[in-house]
Amino acid sequence: IVIEEAAPRLYHLRITGNTTGTYVMEEQSNDGAGIFVSHGAPILVDVLLSGNEIPTDWCTSENGDGAGIYAHRGAHLFLHAATLQGNQAGTSPGEERGCKGGNGGGIFLRSSFLFLRGGILQGNNAGSSFTTYEAAEGGDGGAISAENAWIEIVDTLFQNNQAGRGGTGIIEAGYGYPGASGGNGGAMALRNCQVLVEQSRFERNRTGDGGSAGLASTGDTDDSGDGGAGGAIFASGGTLEIRTSSITENSTGKGGTSGMVQGDFGDVVPAYVGHGGDGAGIYLHAGHAILRNLILSDNRTGVGGTLYSYSDFFCETYSVGDGARGGNGGGIALFESTAELENLTLFRNQTGRGGKGGSLYSDCVEDPYLPGEPYGDVYAGDGGPGGEGAGLYLSGGSISIRNVTMTQNVTGPGGAGGTFSGEAMGHDGQPGPQGSGGGLSGYAASFTYNHAWGNLPDDYSG
Numbered sequence: 001i002v003i004e005e006a007a008p009r010l011y012h013l014r015i016t017g018n019t020t021g022t023y024v025m026e027e028q029s030n031d032g033a034g035i036f037v038s039h040g041a042p043i044l045v046d047v048l049l050s051g052n053e054i055p056t057d058w059c060t061s062e063n064g065d066g067a068g069i070y071a072h073r074g075a076h077l078f079l080h081a082a083t084l085q086g087n088q089a090g091t092s093p094g095e096e097r098g099c100k101g102g103n104g105g106g107i108f109l110r111s112s113f114l115f116l117r118g119g120i121l122q123g124n125n126a127g128s129s130f131t132t133y134e135a136a137e138g139g140d141g142g143a144i145s146a147e148n149a150w151i152e153i154v155d156t157l158f159q160n161n162q163a164g165r166g167g168t169g170i171i172e173a174g175y176g177y178p179g180a181s182g183g184n185g186g187a188m189a190l191r192n193c194q195v196l197v198e199q200s201r202f203e204r205n206r207t208g209d210g211g212s213a214g215l216a217s218t219g220d221t222d223d224s225g226d227g228g229a230g231g232a233i234f235a236s237g238g239t240l241e242i243r244t245s246s247i248t249e250n251s252t253g254k255g256g257t258s259g260m261v262q263g264d265f266g267d268v269v270p271a272y273v274g275h276g277g278d279g280a281g282i283y284l285h286a287g288h289a290i291l292r293n294l295i296l297s298d299n300r301t302g303v304g305g306t307l308y309s310y311s312d313f314f315c316e317t318y319s320v321g322d323g324a325r326g327g328n329g330g331g332i333a334l335f336e337s338t339a340e341l342e343n344l345t346l347f348r349n350q351t352g353r354g355g356k357g358g359s360l361y362s363d364c365v366e367d368p369y370l371p372g373e374p375y376g377d378v379y380a381g382d383g384g385p386g387g388e389g390a391g392l393y394l395s396g397g398s399i400s401i402r403n404v405t406m407t408q409n410v411t412g413p414g415g416a417g418g419t420f421s422g423e424a425m426g427h428d429g430q431p432g433p434q435g436s437g438g439g440l441s442g443y444a445a446s447f448t449y450n451h452a453w454g455n456l457p458d459d460y461s462g
Contacts, residue, residue, distance in 0.1 A: 003040040010042060016050045020064060032070030041076040048083045054090035054102050064090025066108030075112040083120045089139050092129040092167060101127030101139030101164030101183060109146040119156040126183050128164040135167025138183030138208035138228060151195045158187035159203045166211035166225040181225035182208025182253040182277065185234035192237040202232035202247045210256035210274035224256030227277030227302035227327060234283045241290040249298045252277025255305030255324045255355060276302030276327030276352035276387060289339040297347040301327025304384040304415060307358030323355030323415040323432060326387030330409055336396040346406045351387025354415030357429035362422040378426040383415030386435030391455060394442025406452040411435030437461035
């Protein structure tokens with residue numbers, strides 16, 4: 001259905017199994033497989049959008065947004081008792097260039113309004129990005145992705161939605177290419193939006209895993225991607241107000257694995273390893289949040305990426321990398337934001353464990369520059385630290401916390417150290433530390449009438 005500059009009332013519709021067309025000359029997929037709205041104001045009552053999908057033949061910078069509904073140019077959407085289920089935004093076909101996964105498996109909004117009441121958004125997926133020369137990020141917002149939008153949501157269930165997986169770097173003619181980050185916002189990804197959510201539930205939504213790097217044999221480093229942030233809700237900028245709702249069993253993606261590269265002169269260079277995604281319940285960066293009367297329980301951030309094992313053949317310079325940290329903020333992660341938190345329960349949330357350090361093999365028993373002298377001690381990589389702030393993680397900004405209960409939240413353990421093997425004089429890496437701040441990690445500007453007990457390894461840190 002295409003709605004342009006019109007305000008139809010649509011009742012009791014079933015819109016299922018549709019796909020968009022493609023622009024053949026531009027090699028680009030269209031948006032909005034179910035409903036496409038441009039500067040319109042439809043009212044949808046008791047409407048099912050299910051199994052709609054963006055095809056994956058081509059893409060340019062993105063790969064088809066809003067498989068269920070795509071709205072832009074000041075559209076106003078009014079949805080009552082609507083169900084969006086099993087819709088799939090565009091997924092990269094794995095061409096020889098970066099191709100980001102499509103955003104908004106259920107709904108995509110740009111400069112538009114959404115009023116959603118009594119809805120069910122279940123099993124929708126943003127697009128993933130697979131192996132390409134220049135891997136791109138996974139799509140944001142398994143259920144809803146919005147930019148510069150105004151959103152009001154009441155009495156709605158978000159369940160089992162997922163953001164897209166980051167692309168994996170490949171090896172071509174001996175060169176490794178970097179992986180890309182996983183998509184943000186398992187249920188909702190919001191950029192510069194004004195959002196109100198009331199009496200709603202977010203259950204078992206997940207962000208995308210970071211893409212792993214291609215392991216090269218040349219001097220190029222090959223990094224991996226971070227896990228996506230915001231297991232239930234990701235917000236960057238704007239205002240996010242949530243009242244009388246529950247956020248349970250959501251998770252963020254794991255960091256991508258990475259490798260070592262052999263330099264032109266035999267030096268072994270570590271590559272960046274992706275960390276686990278932050279904010280398993282809620283992630284906010286550079287915005288303002290008002291959170292009241294919420295329960296956040298059993299949410300978990302992603303594990304840190306692990307370094308590949310590596311064998312050195314040239315006996316020159318050893319530099320083995322460490323594993324990455326687990327994701328911070330099992331319940332909530334706030335970065336450079338202002339926030340008012342009141343009457344919250346943060347219960348049994350967890351942060352991810354650190355990634356394993358890089359292992360090392362070497363049979364260099366003699367210093368290549370000093371014949372007859374033993375080669376100096378070499379070490380495998382250390383494990384990454386577990387994620388911090390199992391209940392609440394704060395970094396910068398100004399936060400008011402009042403009547404918040406944090407209990408039985410647990411930070412992730414550190415990753416195992418890498419192992420050393422071979423004839424050289426060497427040592428295993430050290431295990432990483434457990435994350436700090438079982439209840440809260442960071443600093444709060446105002447902290448009144450709060451309760452914290454039974455969090456591991458400690459209630460407060462920072």
